[in-house]
Amino acid sequence: MVCLDLQKGEEESEELSAARAQLAQEQAAYEEEVTLAFVPSQDSQELFLAALTRAYERACEALLSEHAALARTEHDNARVLNNRCGLLWTLK
Numbered sequence: 905m906v907c908l909d910l911q912k913g914e915e916e917s918e919e920l921s922a923a924r925a926q927l928a929q930e931q932a933a934y935e936e937e938v939t940l941a942f943v944p945s946q947d948s949q950e951l952f953l954a955a956l957t958r959a960y961e962r963a964c965e966a967l968l969s970e971h972a973a974l975a976r977t978e979h980d981n982a983r984v985l986n987n988r989c990g991l992l993w994t995l996k
Contacts, residue, residue: 944952
């Protein structure tokens with residue numbers, strides 16, 4: 905790798921100045937190309953966020969529904985277990 909730093913008192917040659925300018929231009933062009941290629945547009949971002957929010961809300965609803973169903977099942981199981989234990993206790 906070529907070191908482009910100058911020592912004190914040295915002046916930059918025209919060739920070196922041109923190379924630095926060309927490098928800066930190429931870097932800017934590359935950054936713009938990457939931005940266009942990999943950064944989604946604002947509309948795409950909004951659509952993705954809306955879809956993600958909707959999926960999250962539906963998942964939360966499903967989780968709460970399943971939790972409520974499980975709680976009911978556990979309550980019914982506990983009631984049956986308590987009733988049977990009570991019956992078995994009175995029969996002895």
